[in-house]
Amino acid sequence: MNNRNIITKILTIVCLIFVQIAVFAQERKISGIVTDNNGEPVIGASIMIQNKTGIGTITDIDGKYSIEVSDSDIIEASCLGFRTIAEKVGKRTVIDIVLEVDNNILDDVVVIGYGTAKRANLAGAVSTTDKKTFQSRPSATPTNALQGVLPGVVVNRSSGNGSRPGDEAQIVVRDISSVNGGSPLVLIDGAEGNINSLNPNDIESVSVLKDAQASIYGNRASNGVILITTKSAEEGKVRIDFNAYYAVKTPTNIMQKVSLLEFAEMDREACADGSDSPVYSEAELDLIRQDSDIVKSGSEGYLGYTRHYKNHDWMKSLLRKGSNLQNYSLNVYGGTKKFKYYISGFYQSENSPLRYGHDDSRRFSLRVKNDIQIFKTLAFHSNISYSENNRDFSTASGSALAWAMRQSPWAPLRTPSGKFFSWQGYGNPAQDLEEGGNTIYNNATTTMNFSLDWEIVKGLKLTGQAILRKQINDDFVNKQKYINYNWDDSINRYNTDKNWAQKAFSKGWYKNYNVFAEYQNVFADKHDFKVMVGGQHEEFSNDMFSALRYDFTGDNFNLALGGTKNQEAKQSTSAETMRSAYGRISYVYDSRYILEINARYDGTSRFAKGHRWGLFTGYSAAWRLSEEHFMKDLDIFDQFKIRASWGQMGNAQGNIGKYDYIPVINIDYNYPYPFNKTEVTQKATSNMVSLARTWEKLEVTNIGLDIAVLDNRLNFNADYFYKRNRNMLIQVEYPSTLGGVAPATNNGELKVNGWEIALSWRDSHKDFHYSISANISDARNKVTDLGGFNGLRSGLIGHIEGYPTNTYFGYKTLGIITNEETLNQYKTLKGVPDNIRIGDMMYADIDGDGAITPTGDMSRGFQGDLVALGDSNPHYNFGLSFNFEWKGIDLSIFFQGTGQRSLVLDGEPLVPFLPDWHYPMKDFYHNTWSVDRPDAKYPILTHDDDRNNWNYRTSDNLIVNAAYIRLKNLQVGYTLPSRWTDRIRVSRLRIYFSGNDLFEIHNMPFNYDPEMNGSYGCYPFMRYFSFGLNLNF
Secondary structure (H helix, E strand, O other): OHHHHHHHHHHHHHHHHHHHHHOOOOOOOOEEEEOOOOOOOOOOOEEEOOOOOOOOEEEOOOOOOEEEOOOOOOOEEEEEEEEEEEEEEOOOOOOOOOOOOOOOOOOOOOOOOOEEEEEHHHOOOEEEOOOHHHHHHOOHHHHHOOOOOOOOOOEEEEOOOOOOOOOOOOOEEOOOOOOOOOOOEEEEEEOOOOHHHHHHEEEEEEEEEEEHHHHHHHHHHOOEEEEEEEEOOOOOEEEEEEEEEEEEEEEOOOEEEHHHHHHHHHHHHHHHHHHOOOOOOHHHOOOOHHHOOOOOOOHHOOOOEEEOOOOHHHHHHHHHHOEEEEEEEEEEEEEEEOOOEEOOOOOEEEEEOOOOOOOEEEEEEEEEEEEEEEOEEEEEEEEEEEEEEEEEEEEEOOOOHHHHHHHHOOOEEEEOOOOOOOOOOOOHHHHHHOOOOEEEEEEEOOOOOOOOEEEOOOOOEEEEEEEEEEEEEEEEEOOOEEEEEEOOOEEEOOOOOEEEEEEEEEEEEEEEEEEEEEEEEEEEOOEEEEEEEEEEEEEEEEEEEEEEEOOOOOOOHHHHHHOOOOEEEEEEEEEEEEEEEEEEEEEEOOOOOEEEEEEEEEEEEOOOOOOOOOEEEEEEEEEEEOOHHHHHOOOEEEEEEEEEEEEEEEEOOOOOOOOOOOOOEEOOOOHHHHHEEEEOOOEEEOOOOOOOOOOOOEEEEEEEEEEOOOOOOOEEEEEEEEEEEEEEEOOOOOOOOOOOOOOOOOOEEEEEEEEEEEEEEEEEEEOOOEEEEEEEEEEEEEEEEOOOOOOOOOEEEEOOOOOOEEEEEEEEEEEOOOOOHHHHHHHHOOOOOOOOOOEEEEEEEOOOOOOOOOOOHHHOOOOOOOOEEEOOOOOEEEEEEEEEEEEOOEEEEEEEEEEEEEEEEOOOOOOOOOOOOHHHHHHHHHOEEEEOOOOOOOOOOOHHHHHHHEEEEEEEEEEEEOOOOEEEEEEEEEEEOOOOOOOOOOEEEEEEEEOOOOEEEEEOHOOOOOOOOOOOOOOOEEEEEEEEEEEEE
């Protein structure tokens, strides 16, 4: 996004602000600030006039309010968690109110599907958090701020996600629900969307539906439902909130290779068995120790190239110590009883720690909300938002760090003349970043969300909603040809045989038309009855076009200037429709017995006729024992509630395609073949289909307990759940004579069971307020049926029958061979390499067949020697937070972590000198077996590929527990006293320091970050040091 576009959008926001100010600036009202005992603003406090029904307002994010009154009026201030305070108006024009803490939270209102419910009356498993989570933890995305906050909600940042500018972490609710994947349904004010496109300061609350409560969303709910409510327009004079922070990011847990001296010593040790010749002689080690600038060539060179003795740390050369993240947010809101408005603008800029090339991300959003009271019983609501996500980076950004890890520790960055140096078949990652091309991703989303509320009679409301979302992706990628230079500036090679450029454009529409009616009434003061019914129609469509050309003659990559030979063009169109009828009945008797039934009847175009519709129901019940007389007499429990639920949800996401039931023609360009005396690259293929396939249906059972004691200061929540997907779509293995890949059918089964615990304490003493909260959860899945498919092999297997997903299979080690007798005896086993030596690894013959084999001879009853070593799914996920407030000073500390996660650091970084041109990780130095190191963890060094492959098979010697605890956030803030800020007509000014991912405790080798997935070359995780302010007018 260029500067001109940014300036245009900022001016648009400013114009909107001044229009709203001009309309309402002349209204005369009393105003004030509502604070707690600590001087902190109370947000969302209700300000009402006694004996005047319906006349009132609420405080804003800074605790401010304004309201029209007369001298004889009495205003009442109330807020959840505080005692109600009354004040006579008199002649005063400013009335500041201090509320005292009341720990009763049972009347808190929680957002659920198509409505709200009092927390006390919830019968399902619903986790919630509010705006404080996002305001107190400055993060690149809202998703990162949720990590560790809610039990059962896991934010996965593996593979570097969440650290590279623009990347987004994944959210998983209560583990997976299908091997076909899928993600939680995210609804923003009822409209499907991406949480990371939001301005964090727009978020009012987040509710996560995890059990039968989610059944109201039917086919979309199997992976959980996340309901996000944004801040709403409020009555009162115009108010302005400005929030900004500047963060310095520093890389952490950067993987380490051996230094040049360590490499030379290890190389000489590995060559001792005659498997290769050393790169450096013993005499040359002194030159390396001196970090000599001597360079030898010709006959004294190395493999026909120059020989160097100066150590070079490639990661230090490519990574800066710091980069930055900037975030600015402006909110304007106010209005009258008839018309209220909320306008927000957001801009975020982030760059990467790369010294060469660039990797930048820009986010921009604008939201305008209006509430119009047309008549006393009729209200119109509009919610229009626009968001952009722009990525601009060197095309090599995704692979440069991986190639830096492969570089020789002696290879310099540049030649003496300043050109980028390369040797043999190596490229130079710094040069690739600078000269290898550029990539631009532009994503723009416009969402229009309109609704109409009609109160037909008291207690009966009809709501109609129309949602339109347009998403445009405009991407451009080019790869540029350049020269790799030798030390003497002669040409080594070209990085590619030709340059190329590709342009891709896609446009997607989402349309949602929804109507529902809700009736609520309380009969005889004991029977609280609520019923809701509705219908919904949804449409999805997408058009994509891309074109690619080669052989550009200059650095102008306009597609019109590319060559016409082998050019490619692709186009695709897709559409999908869903229709639904849904309803809910809830009944609460005397605040003690709670019953709720949800149902949804869904139809989708993804399946063949006759298999498109599915009914999904959910049943929840709860018993509030604390409201029984025999419990009240004990005077112990403020809340003691037992919950139980059972529900069904559907899945048609992940690998389930839109047209899998239709034989479609796929046109591809990847396989050239002769045709009519020439060679063509286009080919057309079709797919096998199943007309009988239908919804995956997930059954969820949940049992929960909620306890509150000591005047609601101590709260305890616990849940146990069991999920079962009994008709999972899988590809059953058929004989090869079928002649193609079998279509997925409903023949699989997956089970998940788990638990969640949350504990919190909050209290205050005069001006000192504090709270402590903790949560921990775990979930274990098991694939119980894959239609007979096994696929057992060594390594990580995504899904295999009878085991959890992402399970490692490997060998059980017996230790390292340390003498000739053991060596000779072990070599009698079949499958052992003939050239195995002392110092090599021994594996157990588990099935006793006299051979080391993965699967064995099943006809003879031998199962093979592979065993399950653990799964890479995170277990025992936890969060621990401390919050303190005292006289304008606030301090929050938040820890997050995982108790168990099995990981094998496999692939290139694992095996030293396999292949020879990959250099060992630092942890191998002096940690491999030798006569002088008999207790070393790893086998003897060698250049023999067969023995290296044997020694570093996936085994219990290589698996590690990637458990960790991380100081996720530390924040210290200070709110200036109002007697200071009033002088400059500022209602509140808070400054703060916030640090994210400040330190961690873990046991990972090779300096890996414990959240990584075991491969290397990813962006390192970053530590954030932020300085910010919250300014309210």
